[in-house]
Amino acid sequence: MLDFGSQTPLRSQTLWHAVAHGVSAGEPPTLSFVTPSAPYVSIGYHRRLKEIDLDSCRSHGLPVFRRMVGGGPVYLDRNQLFFQISLPSELVPAFGPRAMRYLLTPAVEAFNDVGVPATFDERGDISVGEAKISGIAGGQIEGCSLAVGNLVHAFDYDAMAMVLGVAEEPLYTELVRMMRTYFHPTPVDQDAFKAALIARYASAFDLEPGSGLLSDHERAQLSELDARFTDPGWLSGPDRADPPARQIKIRSGVWVFSALHQDTRVTGSVIGERFERLHVEDPLSDGQVAAIEAALAGERIDEMEDVLAPFGATGERVVAAISRIDGRNL
Amino acid sequence: MSDRVVGGYTIDVDLLYDGERHVWLLILGEGRARVGMDPLGVETMGDVVQMYLQEPGVALNRGAAFGTIEAAKFVGPLTMPVSGTILTNNQAVASDPGLLTRDPFGEGWLIEIEPSDPAEFDLLVRGEEQVVEWFESKVRDYGAKGMLAE
Numbered sequence: 001m002l003d004f005g006s007q008t009p010l011r012s013q014t015l016w017h018a019v020a021h022g023v024s025a026g027e028p029p030t031l032s033f034v035t036p037s038a039p040y041v042s043i044g045y046h047r048r049l050k051e052i053d054l055d056s057c058r059s060h061g062l063p064v065f066r067r068m069v070g071g072g073p074v075y076l077d078r079n080q081l082f083f084q085i086s087l088p089s090e091l092v093p094a095f096g097p098r099a100m101r102y103l104l105t106p107a108v109e110a111f112n113d114v115g116v117p118a119t120f121d122e123r124g125d126i127s128v129g130e131a132k133i134s135g136i137a138g139g140q141i142e143g144c145s146l147a148v149g150n151l152v153h154a155f156d157y158d159a160m161a162m163v164l165g166v167a168e169e170p171l172y173t174e175l176v177r178m179m180r181t182y183f184h185p186t187p188v189d190q191d192a193f194k195a196a197l198i199a200r201y202a203s204a205f206d207l208e209p210g211s212g213l214l215s216d217h218e219r220a221q222l223s224e225l226d227a228r229f230t231d232p233g234w235l236s237g238p239d240r241a242d243p244p245a246r247q248i249k250i251r252s253g254v255w256v257f258s259a260l261h262q263d264t265r266v267t268g269s270v271i272g273e274r275f276e277r278l279h280v281e282d283p284l285s286d287g288q289v290a291a292i293e294a295a296l297a298g299e300r301i302d303e304m305e306d307v308l309a310p311f312g313a314t315g316e317r318v319v320a321a322i323s324r325i326d327g328r329n330l
Numbered sequence: 331m332s333d334r335v336v337g338g339y340t341i342d343v344d345l346l347y348d349g350e351r352h353v354w355l356l357i358l359g360e361g362r363a364r365v366g367m368d369p370l371g372v373e374t375m376g377d378v379v380q381m382y383l384q385e386p387g388v389a390l391n392r393g394a395a396f397g398t399i400e401a402a403k404f405v406g407p408l409t410m411p412v413s414g415t416i417l418t419n420n421q422a423v424a425s426d427p428g429l430l431t432r433d434p435f436g437e438g439w440l441i442e443i444e445p446s447d448p449a450e451f452d453l454l455v456r457g458e459e460q461v462v463e464w465f466e467s468k469v470r471d472y473g474a475k476g477m478l479a480e
Contacts, residue, residue, distance in 0.1 A: 044400075044403070044405075045380075045398065045400070045405045046380035046381070046382060046398070046400050046405065047380070068405065069403070069404070069405055070380070070400045070402075070403035070404055070405045071403040093475060093477070094374055094475075094477050095374060095375045095376075095401065095404060095406050096374070096375040096376035096377075096378075096401030096402045096404050096406075097376040097377075097401060097402035097404070098374070098376070098477055099402075099404050100402050100403065100404050124402045124403070136403060137403045137404075138402075138403060138404040138405070139404055139405035139406060140404075140405070140406040140407060147404075238382050240425075241425075
């Protein structure tokens, strides 16, 4: 077990990546903890850097780092305790969702131990009811499979919106509303949660818990990772085409969007396959906007053309705008 | 191409397979082979949402990562079945990883390579009888571990 305490934003990322390299090289399975000493932003390995408003982050003094595990852009600060479980890959039975469940089930049990009735839900999130409570990600780094998660004491929803460059209405209000509804902090005792995590992981993987220090190999890796994570080339990540519409995932299966077709803009939220709430701006509309918003709420996305058929040209423009969204990977 | 249904999956028994990583190899001709994932490997990964494939010109050893793949926020490597140099990558599947599921032996191919050591072909599972036996055993093994959809 390695408790790094409070670390700079850079080290709060690179330390646990270095541990993964160490476990890959033969260090024992490791549970680590870290809290960032200052706010920053982290983006998942495959994600487009354009999902983040870099200018806004810069003006607010937020460094941005690309991690080597999955998921999207996230805002991190000292109100979040991060934990990482790193195991040799041969001990982890699968890839993807099964690996995540295997690696994070002890964490779910630890949440329950401290009074948070969490589950690892069928969508792959750690949740209480409909709300996600922990930001999780995972990956294989060399021969180490790891998962990361956090205990969130409080979450700055406005800062998250700023990081994403969402300032204009109505997307801002809808984004913050959906985040408040579907992502909940769990302000429990941090030391009790750490103790529960240590006990649960030791039990699950038949380990004898003990405190440790970074190995020489891990220290060497740390220096390389510090350089890599501050390299603009690494940060820029994959070169991917811009999507035709703005889409922001709140939790698995829950997202908000803003889509434009000519002068018609539709902003809305989606839960599963259905629209939750919509806001239509259409300068050519003949007073049907409110009726269209009401007609689509609760309807399946793939049935919108039928639903909007009675609304003529206005309905066609709304369909054209919404057709630009793509929820496949959300 | 010789398709057979094995353990509920349609596989091409003419291909060569990396038995641990579920990566197939199709020898296209002298100095060129195509690489992809078999449907069992695809299923055990879950829904793939992101993928990165290395650019042409990169030389890699057997087992090295020629790309990365992400499912359920878990990023893992795609590994070379044999050593070689990447000749081209399939941008269609990189843009739409769902092709892996829909057409793993066709439009869902991943890269084409120039193998550097044809002797490594002998390390792969090949021949209809061996491929069927190997694939059936993997389906049984993964099923017993609860890694496959019911």
